[in-house]
Amino acid sequence: MNLALDNEARAILAGNDRGGYTVPTAGLYPYQWNWDSIFAAMGFAEHDRARAWAEIETLFSGQWPNGMVPHILFHKVDPSYFPGPDIWGGVGPLPSSGISQPPVAATFIRCLYEQDKALGAAHVRALIPRLTDWHRWFITWRGEGGAICVSHPWETGRDNAPDWDAPFAAIEPVGVEEYRRRDTTHVVEDERPRSYEYDRYLYLVKLGRESGWDEAHIKADSPFRVADPTMTFILLRANRDLLALAREFGAPTDEIEGWIAAIGAGAERLWNPEIGAYDCLDIRSGQHSGVISNASFLSWYGGLHDDRMLAHFERIRGLTRFGVPSADPGHPAYEPRRYWRGPVWAMMNWLIAMGLDEAGHGDLAEALRLNTGEMIATGGFAEYFDPRDGTPAGGRNFTWTAAVWLAWAS
Template identity: 50%
Template sequence: MTDLDDKARAILRLNDKGGYTLPTHGLYPYQWNWDSAFAAWGFATFDNPRAWDELDTLMASQWPSGMVPHIIFHKVDPGYFPGPDVWGTGQTPPTSGITQPPVAATMARLVWEMDPDAGRDRLAALYPKLLAWHRWWHEVRCTHGPAAIVHPWESGRDNCPDWDIGMAGVDGSSVGPYTRRDTGHVDPDMRPTKEDYDRYITIVEFGRNCGWDDKTIVDEGPFLMSDPGTTFVLLRAHRDLAVLGQALGHDVSQIEEWAAALRSALPQIWNPALGAYDARNLRTGAFANVLGSGAFLAYLAGAGNTELDTQLMRVWDAVSYGIPSADPEAPSFHSRKYWRGPSWPFLNALLAIGFTENGRADLAERLRAETEMMLQKHGFWEYFDPLDAAPCGGADFTWTAAIWLTWARHKPDSEMKGAA
């Protein structure tokens, strides 16, 4: 046991609000969808029942449609923007009206595999909700083939350059005055710009004005893009959900059909000019022509290839600490600005799972070691400058602490749970 182990567990306890976990105090005062899934993985290393509680609380706010919202406003915090009044979803407890990458089934499998006997009943209760969420993705957001997002926030990679072409078509000029909380907690230069935020709120207002009707948002909303990152997370999650379903004795042929359909759509997001998977504006058909970390999640879904390998090593070798969230050679690269360059430990962990499964233990260990160095140097921050490991974003961050406990601290002779 190390001092960092103790600190990581303490952060999960510090951010634990009883059944759900904040990403960090101040900056993110509510429950976030995919943050919560990673928190469950972290809790499972020392408190298995609490891990299942986290997943249960997340799925308890699932909409009747099957969608699981990206924020759950358990206790109103008036200082946060955009709060429940801006979203106007009418849910109890209040929630946002959009979702996030469906990593929960993958995390549920990792948690379950740590103690299958103890988790079987919890998994059995959770499974139908996960299945309904995956059905929603297939029926609502994969109608164009790959997984589509209707707001950059749905990607979990809010301001990455992938979305610039889609955001350019969003008119944010009519948004009224508002006060952001994030720039009061973090250096504004590390956060999305005001112009970005005006457009984000414009998209939210469209959803609210149409009553959060899925079809209207997809057909007429101001933003609709295919997201490689979400596509690969979903493709992997389909596989993990099928494994869980089989373990519970369910027929998983429908999940396998969803996965086959999604995999067959991958050529639609392959950009030969870029030599990589690429985001695509579904309103115009245009590629973003930007290489981002979402493309590399292909390895998590078993969809890598030699061309992507070349791009991966090019961008990785250009930095020193983990895989950057954007291409270091692109004009849009900013090493400390949220998703326009920094290295994110939780994303590194997902990529390492993919490398390991695809027979590249050397890449997985390089990534683990670089991530370990960042955390050893500075502790559990939200993200890091990939050039010098400078800590960025929020401190005492839940999913970074979780990644330490589950992956970053483990040497190569330690088996990574759930990697098989």
């Protein structure tokens, strides 16, 4: 317990509250992000459950007719962020991006509901069909033999992970209009993706926008189609939680049961026998990425209790003072302060620990929780942290770090 940090965390949530939705941090990310909002809701739930449900409902108000829930909703245009709504050209009910983000929603909607069933019931009843439509969108447009792909690195939420290095090397970003990044006006360049990556991010956005976000076209023709542990394990888990809710509310369950079986089997496609670990599989080239990331350790969260990742977990936890680094410190691509190429992300630790605990590794889960709490106490409510010493990196006064503190790490 640390009352000063609790108060600071609540003040961060309040300061980032824009009325019905929360921005991850002012300046750097001035809009509503998908999975950030779900974590924000869990932080709000510690003192205001009605506000938690409002956060989630605002997110779903941006759901597209095809079921997709966008990764960014641009409620109010703010020039401090690039690329904005004009570059994305989203085709949903609100100005938005054209891709999604890891579907943690069903899992935490279930948690919120369990906290207060009387308050949650009406919200859950209305959200079940929306969650089902969203999950069907993933299966239809991102499914590859049960493994779940992304059409853009931003869709995984792990923007510049080394997993994208090989697929990006095969892309020549021709025809990208001149642009000016805003992120490096808020955060030092060494903690952000390189321009090489931004050129390719924008190239993929341009392809999607020019197709009118036609998913059949993107599935068939995009040069970037990578099956990813973040999406696969998180969707697998989300479907189990959606199934539990559907059963309780008398909603249809057959389709969801089919998805669980398909992804449960398809997750094996992410197993890379060469390194003996889960990693990414580039569908276009057939190559695995060969990198153990923090997403590799979401297999337990996904419900796969095979423990094949355990030795890697213990080895990697032994390499840095704070874990879990977003890339294996033993890999040549590791950069301890550069965004998703090494730093620790508190909300990823929460997901990893949830899975460890459920798989019977409560001791490891508790050690990770204490380590995460100490990291936040050391570095503050930063976007991410240097694994060597817990020094803060990226944005400050960060919503999901504050929320994770309140809901789990404190």
